[in-house]
Amino acid sequence: MTVLTVVDPTTEKVVREVPAASPEELTAAIERSQTAFELWRSTSFARRAEVLTAVATYLRENTEHLAPLMTEEMGKPITEARGEVAKAAWAAEHYAAHAESYLATEHIASDATSSYVQYLPLGPVLGVLPWNAPFWLAFRFCSPALMAGNTAVMKHDPHVPGCAAAIEEAFRAAGAPEGVFQAVQAATPDVEAMIRDPRIRAVSFTGSDRAGSAVAATAASEIKPAVLELGGSDPFIVLADADLEKAADVAALSRIINAGQSCIAAKRVIVERSVHDEFVELLTERLRNLVVGDPREETTQVGPIARDDLRENLHRQVTSTVTAGATCVLGGHMPEGEGFFYPVTLLTGVEPGMAACAEETFGPVAAVIAADDAEHALALANDTAYGLGASVWTTSERGEEMARRIEAGQVSVNGIVKTDPRLPSGGIKRSGYGRELGPHGIREFVNAQQVWVGPVAS
Template sequence: MNRVNPATGEELEPIEEHTAEEVDEAVTRSAEAYAEWSGRPMEERQKLLSGAADVLRENVDEYAEIMTREMGKPIAGARSEVEKCAWACDHYAERAGEYLADERIGTEPHAEAFVSYEPLGPVLAIMPWNFPFWQVFRFAAPTLTAGNTGLLKHASNVPECALAIEDVFREAGYPEGVFQSLLVGSDLVNDVIEDDRVAAVTLTGSERAGRAVGKAAGEQLKPSVLELGGSDPFVVLDDADVEVAAAVGARTRTLNSGQSCIAAKRFIVVDEVYEAFLEAFVREMEALTVGDPMDEDADVGPQAREDLMEDLHEQVQATLSEGATLQTGGEPLDREGFFYPPTVVTDVPRDATMSCEEVFGPAAAVYGVGGEAEAIDLANDSHYGLGGSVWTEDLHRGKRVAREIESGCVFVNELTKSDPRLPFGGVKDSGYGRELSEKGIRAFVNAKTVWVQSAADQDV
């Protein structure tokens, strides 16, 4: 697998891909490990997960540097990502037993009925490069602790991250085969999905990849969870604290150098506060430092690959040609690496490129609307439905508007984020199923109904 440091454009040492034979051997190990792993007491699995959290924290700098080197994440954000993975491990190490405890159901006086949550088998995870540790751990922490085994097909530009994650579980004491990385291209994914030994599949990625994986899993009648793209609305109502909204808006649009599915991408501002918000927002975007991601002071690093930077620039230029106005940014920076500046465009038509497509980089589209009803209408005028954010001083109003936005989650006076305690996922073309919280650990289990009664109570 060929890799390039996105901050310098220099090639990194290639990592050898696994062969089809090696993949088959890995699936065999996963199936064999499942037979033993699924029978272990929950308490043992929770203890091992707590150990994985310890390994993550002990090696936070090493793992953060791998991320930054492979995909350009600013180093402070990379360390925070490792810490968040440890938090997810802590959460399920504490709560998994509670989440998967038998659920008693009242039926007949002479019978006992309950739901038993039991693992399925090896689960294939197809994961992206933008949060190369977090995306994996929000799958692995609950799925492994539920008693499944995991096979990771990571993005081709972050193989070192994939191997490091495998090492985390190994160092924590997990048995061989419980978690393995498959260093393969997309051409082998369908073969793994179709393998009878693989029980389920989860993907975080593009809409196109989601459709392909969902189709392949569906044809095999295997459960799947898809977390796909987003074009999240950031709604600023007329009673919002404009300065705070602008500061948080700039942060959420440029988090991870703008390469986040749940980043705010469409800023929908009621006319009464439009000028004030736009002035503050542009000021906040221009104040951000674009620089070497290994530099602690860098707010925005490079785009992860050159082609991704080029795609982003094409989207911005297409939107401008469709009638939008450039407020700041808009051109790749003249330096080594794949750097694109924080960019703001206004007067964006509803059918323009940045209105209709997911923009995966630090470029924001700002819209002025006549009032609350128009803001909600524009927020929902998207085939995506991952997250959203609403800004208002009236919390009752905020809750009401949040209920009307068509997405998997909405945050009032806060940026949209994933949290181990909260279910996460989308609607419409942003996918289906939920990760994290109790719902996430139940994504890949058999909710088995059990009825128990004495034969003496049988009506014959």
Template sequence: MAIQSLNPTTGKVEKTFDAISKEMLETKLAKAEETFHMWKNTSFSERARLLHAAAEEMKTNARAYGEIITTEMGKPIAQATSEVEKCAWNCEHYADNGEAYLRREPIQTEASESYVQYDPLGVILLVMPWNFPFWQVFRMAAPVIMAGNTVVLKHASNVPQSALACEQVFRNAGFPEGVFQTLLVGSSDVETILRDRRVKGVSLTGSEKAGSIVAGIAGKEIKPVVMELGGSDPFIILEDADIQLTCEQAKISRLLNGGQVCISAKRFLVHSSRAEEFTSKLKDIFEGYTVGNPMDETTQMGPMSSESGLRDIARQVKESVDIGATVLTGGKQLERDGFFYTPTILTHVTPDMPAWREETFGPVATVMTFDTVDEAIELANDSSFGLGASLFTNNMKLAKEIIPRIESGMVFVNGFVKTDPRLPTGGIKRSGVGRELGFAGIRAFTNMKTVWIK
């Protein structure tokens, strides 16, 4: 697969890169290991100082970095700039809280002293996707590096300029050479890198297929993994929900980043008594959405990131309509250059349809109704995925009874699912293993060492 920036707004190649040689890969891995033996002995205060410098670098140059993101994958510039700023927040969070997250935990035993401490592991491989070219990298790199590890990044092959820009952030912030390195390599090289004795673990965000392959390799090598894979998140609207609020939250959750978000709501489950009101309001919102040039500050949604992504979402809609779904609005490609698809709502959806059964990675909301809470929960759990879920109700007692019954790694009540540096993020079932962010994110690639002293 070519390592190139193909602008999804125009369909034209912006820049092409050669993959690094085997010799250069060896040099970079050797440097990562060499640097680790120095970096693990640096103080938390020094690591924090450099992470704050990285945050400042991104805040100062958020627009410039955002333009790289928008050019490569089509995210509206306002969202791209916000993504870079969120990465800065993440760096600041771990700079300010990393030491506390990794503080020794005393445990009372018959020993004179016993405790658990968290030691870094070594070189950690990040395999990251294109949909949030900065955020996916920094949300894992910041805690991994703060913990004393070093990082090598294999980014998606369609965002090489973003990958190199991530490395530039660390370089401009003053990090020692080798703490963070981008590897311009193809997917076929991931196995070689992961099997290398110097690489001690892997974090992957991506497809279920990619996750399964990488997890298999890591399993054979007995190396820890953290994975966030696909999602088909339910968005449950109970009878007493505030419909105006739900529609505003649904709009953001389903159309942010062109719907190309693992944790976005994809299956909208609405109490039958509120379905007409919800779909009518949501239809008006979708039809009023500004779709166009993502470099325009007023654009709300840009193109799909690739032609293959456009084809896939169009297939899911067509196949679902062919067996009974109704297109309430949208359902077509825009007649212009680039890979644009209209915000779409499908009703009369059934569980056997691709738009329900598969992950819809695009601006398509599927709507299904229910009559009882038990039915809503059954529908919500009717998926091989278990990443996140949203629940809308004014009855907090009922909400807290429902939360344990939902099969997902995250449940948000009266809000859409989103990532936050302070909260662990991750899924169950085929949505992944392990957790990123929060205290869990920084401990993911550490040795939880038990110490017993008599």
């Protein structure tokens, strides 16, 4: 029997062991989802909204119970964990309020007496999710899917089973119909069989590009739609006419949220050479003052890396980059003592091909690359296999012009790259395909059914 084992990254102690679901249990869960769909699909938007709003209320009222689960299972600082619970509730509330308008029937003139497109649910949707934002990513997946009339089966990361169970309990406590939302404690090798189950009609996956490729191949072989939100190596472009103080503030924040374990965090800081040294001084000052420590403490800004193997890989990337010629301005050493901590690290003199530039870094490591001018900065930004998010710091007019030339699914001009329930989010290239959130996200898992009503118009 497979057991999902949770190690607290702060103490390195086993805090939870959960038996993985058997194939029979997974089949039963999918069957419940299919049964629930037959009723849920015909419920009104108002009824669906009642359920999602009640779930959001439960999340807000139980924040002090839910947030510590993230701190325990994956090391998220408690202040960030509370914010994540609130953001998850916001996603549910947003779709409860706007799903009906997002999916309103569109009338299109043709030779028919009446012709239109209506958006209908598909059926049970499988969400395969990672550990780094257990509550937010769950509700980013399930809120639009459920409000569209689908049912949701969530296979969460095996390192956050406590979070997964708590999310399912939120639906149960809020009075959601049985089977509408389920969290299955499945082992990773069971994902393929779940995707291939004929009752699963679509797949939403968030994770690495390697795992995403496998999910995409399986879904495609079954001719099922999939949305993939994969890794990123997001460029953070600072040009000579930028507000350097503000850019440095946001670069530091973007780099260390969730200890840098975010797909859309700034990964490659590309700075125009004429302001490079000044900007590095500003960024160094901000990074040096960050508090690394126990994520349960209110003053902690940077917690541990979620797992020891992830920390080892991060350190490999740093040491490889320094060996290749980069300069380590801050951090860069493997700390002794308890917990999977890694110091806030700043690398300068980074060039294309070095590990910290060519690979996705998942940790509190900022890599600064010098660019000769704006055109060079743009070329460096696009010189990556990824295309998730990007930011550019310059005048607003120039930034908007450059955004059209940046190869990314999301560009922020003079602001932090973030996810927002009101706006679509997703990537291109090896960062995936499809969109989540906003009006675009809810239309990923629906049947855009064209209806033609005769007779032919005279």
